[in-house]
Amino acid sequence: MDFKEYLNLLTETEKKHFPKELFFAGDQSLLFEKRRISVVGSRKATTNGLRRASVISKALVDNDIIVVSGLASGIDTMAHKTAIEYGGQTISVLGTPLDKAYPKENASLLEVIKDKHLAISQFSIGYPVQPKNFPIRNRTMALISDATIIIEATENSGTRHQGWEALRLGREVYILENVANDPSIKWAKEMLEYGAQVLTRENISSILESIPYLTAKFDYAF
Template sequence: MSISNYKEYKSHLTEFELKNSPEDLFFEGDFPLIYEGQRVSVVGSRKVSDEGKRRAEIITKALVKKGITVVSGLAEGVDTIAHKTAINYGGKTIAVLGTPLNKVYPKFNENLLTNIKKDHLAISQFPENFPFRPANFPIRNRTMALISDATIIIEATEKSGTRHQGWEALRLGRTVLILENIMKDKSMKWPSEMIEYGAQILTRDNLDIILDELPYLTAKIDYAF
């Protein structure tokens, strides 16, 4: 069985997933990446620290090594690192845009998006000429959470939009993994709140075990198992 369009893809969603899915989805690239195998979102701050950059690369390399498609939002910082690292190490990546497919934000990722459209997958729920609004990005975070088996939060402040994806993923019954360094920052309340709702702490020691045990929540092809 293969799925060639979004309408057919939606027919394989659960009732709850369908309720939380975009009405329309526009794409360029390798559409089967959205349903074959496993996908994990790698997300975090736009103004990421040097340590955060290093951690994003380590996590993304680990996902690629296990054949997991890397999902991110093409934003500055962690998202850009995740996409580029996946590509550079021979993995697959999906860019979920907060803009229409014919718009690039940030502008400096224009070549990256072109590459993703050609050899990977770019998706957007916003039609051409849809206005640029800050509210688009929390909306696209829900879609990122929906198509991913897990979300890994690399780095995020108390006011970071990354939190939206974590909560959306938990609400959808997806795995949420928060890096240990975030939990050590006692100035932030959201990490411990997410842990109370089922998020897990991700460390260098448990990384391989957790990735090996990730459930196939989003694969829509029976023979993937």
């Protein structure tokens, strides 16, 4: 399949948001095997938030699902580390070039992911690290994922960008009930009105079994 044939498989919305160029380090087969789910949330995560991220990420591994996240502090870091700890696979979608970790404390984690898993960036080596990079990478993370799970967030959290991008792309969005039930987080209620679902202890097993492989058409694209 050449790139022109590949683009013909995308919906108009996917074509609009697909990066002009992607850079990879690691096992590119992770882009076309198994289902992939993004686990995202606050950089300044609470103890409960980190615990929930670990529980959810382990559940994904147990269901043979690849854990996708953004290498940020807090929830992202826990998602990646949990997937690795329990023998799963993980993809990091960076808001930096592949040779830079943000935060710097995750440099060793990024090297592990590049060596044993997969890191993706749409920013070439030497591209400046700017705040606008991160919402852009959230769009790409949503695009390569079959679903997004929001673990913990505030009203102004950048996590909301990921949720809205996923919904625009026709992907499933799941919001943990602690976020969905927080009256101070207005965007969570709005996302539920647009088709997001609440994820609970009671429904997680059935949801993980039923999430469709929406990104199957990306097989062998790269």
